Amino acid sequence: MxxxxxxxxxxxxxxxxxxxxxxxxxxxxxxxxxxxxPGTSYDLLRRAAGLWPDRPALTVLPDAASWRTPKDRTYAELLGDVHQAANALYRRSSPAS
Known part of the structure; x- marks a missing residue:
């Protein structure tokens, strides 16, 4: 609405x-x-994922051979990708316990 x-x-x-x-x-x-x-690009992405989780956020070519079959990434998927990358970077920078 x-x-x-x-x-x-x-x-x-x-x-x-x-x-x-x-x-x-x-x-x-x-x-x-x-x-x-939104104050940051992350805030913008979070808002978009909340409002339109299933809408395409971007379209990518997975590889050069697949140029005729681009893949859409939804806002929800893109936000998940950002969280996954941030968590991986956090784990890498944290001292081993």
Whole structure:
């Protein structure tokens, strides 16, 4: 469900609808601090994975031989990949016990 501003309801986002260039003045009138923008790229990915877990986040070519069959990674999968990589880096940097 979306609000009249065209944003998903319950997200805390304040983003007016943009249908024509004339709408830009309305968008620019909303202070950045009131837009509910994510503070980091990780916050952005977490929000997207929560709102649209099954939507494609990116499309990749798994290898040169598969250039005709790209693979989609959903927002949920991409967030899982980020967590997996972060955990691996954390384990690698932690002293062995």
């Amino acid at each position: 979306t609000t009249s501003a065209g944003t998903p309801s319950g997200t805390g986002l304040t983003w007016p609808r943009y249908d024509t260039p004339d709408d830009l003045a309305v968008i620019e009138a909303v202070p950045l601090a009131e837009r509910g923008l």
